[in-house]
Amino acid sequence: MSRKKTLKSKGSSSSPPSSALPPAKESGQAGGAAARAKGGSSRPSPELPLNGAVLPSRPSLSSSGEFYDVAFKVMLVGDSGVGKTCLLVRFKDGAFLAGSFISTVGIDFRNKVLNVDAVKVKLQIWDTAGQERFRSVTHAYYRDAHALLLLYDVTNRASFDNIQAWLTEIHEYAQQDVVLMLLGNKVDSTQDRVVKREDGEKLAKEYGVPFMETSAKSGLNVDLAFTAIAKELKHRSMKLPNEPKFKLHDYVKKEVRGSGCCRS
Numbered sequence: 001m002s003r004k005k006t007l008k009s010k011g012s013s014s015s016p017p018s019s020a021l022p023p024a025k026e027s028g029q030a031g032g033a034a035a036r037a038k039g040g041s042s043r044p045s046p047e048l049p050l051n052g053a054v055l056p057s058r059p060s061l062s063s064s065g066e067f068y069d070v071a072f073k074v075m076l077v078g079d080s081g082v083g084k085t086c087l088l089v090r091f092k093d094g095a096f097l098a099g100s101f102i103s104t105v106g107i108d109f110r111n112k113v114l115n116v117d118a119v120k121v122k123l124q125i126w127d128t129a130g131q132e133r134f135r136s137v138t139h140a141y142y143r144d145a146h147a148l149l150l151l152y153d154v155t156n157r158a159s160f161d162n163i164q165a166w167l168t169e170i171h172e173y174a175q176q177d178v179v180l181m182l183l184g185n186k187v188d189s190t191q192d193r194v195v196k197r198e199d200g201e202k203l204a205k206e207y208g209v210p211f212m213e214t215s216a217k218s219g220l221n222v223d224l225a226f227t228a229i230a231k232e233l234k235h236r237s238m239k240l241p242n243e244p245k246f247k248l249h250d251y252v253k254k255e256v257r258g259s260g261c262c263r264s
């Protein structure tokens with residue numbers, strides 16, 4: 001019998017006053033010195049409410065000049081080095097950050113507007129620092145997140161073993177209804193793989209969260225991960241009367257591609 005574990009959080013609705021926060025930029029950093037991106041300090045955008053999506057009566061203009069109908073915050077979490085920043089850069093810019101590893105300091109964000117069933121969905125994606133010393137910075141951002149992408153590195157067993165600790169932290173700090181997805185990254189590194197796909201699938205099933213393997217290097221399933229999240233959030237916030245219920249698990253199962261077929 002499967003022992004499905006559910007994640008319940010304290011569901012805090014309190015938050016630092018948004019009005020005290022500076023306007024959101026296209027990308028930025030908070031909680032420490034910039035490691036990768038320049039752009040000064042930034043906190044969560046004041047245009048995003050504490051709970052739930054922004055649903056402007058008419059399309060809003062994002063800081064990049066793109067119109068959007070609805071906006072959500074997505075956070076990338078997981079151990080240092082699992083590829084959170086690379087995943088975000090791949091999604092946002094379609095590029096891979098090769099070369100030496102520059103660990104994120106504090107927290108950083110990028111915006112991207114996606115077209116989901118004719119609705120423009122803006123994702124404000126927060127890239128957290130995996131290093132332990134920045135954990136308190138990350139904690140402060142959980143409660144505003146509508147979705148979390150939790151990553152491990154398939155070439156690093158410890159990063160997989162730490163997933164349970166991350167889930168405990170999510171349970172503690174994130175909203176109860178946060179959309180959560182588990183990602184096993186770096187599947188392009190077939191020679192160095194130490195975590196089998198089945199292990200990831202089993203863990204995800206145990207906790208009742210959708211799962212896929214990704215590669216920031218090849219691009220495998222990167223767009224899919226963010227699109228699936230955007231679809232789920234959009235459907236939750238804009239449920240139309242005759243629209244069939246969107247099922248994130250089913251969508252991911254149907255759309256996910258294995259590392260053998262090299263989608264880029």
Ligand SMILES: Nc1nc2c(ncn2[C@@H]2O[C@H](COP(=O)(O)OP(=O)(O)OP(=O)(O)O)[C@@H](O)[C@H]2O)c(=O)[nH]1
Nearest residue numbers: 080081082083084085086101103104130186216217
């Ligand atoms: N082969 C391979 N390497 C990757 C992939 N994603 C990231 N890397 C490499 O892994 C290292 C760490 O990547 P980052 O994206 O900086 O890791 P991070 O999770 O942001 O780390 P922190 O900022 O410290 O939390 C870098 O050297 C990347 O080039 C991937 O999909 N495949």
Ligand SMILES: [Mg+2]
Nearest residue numbers: 084085103104
């Ligand atoms: Mg990083």
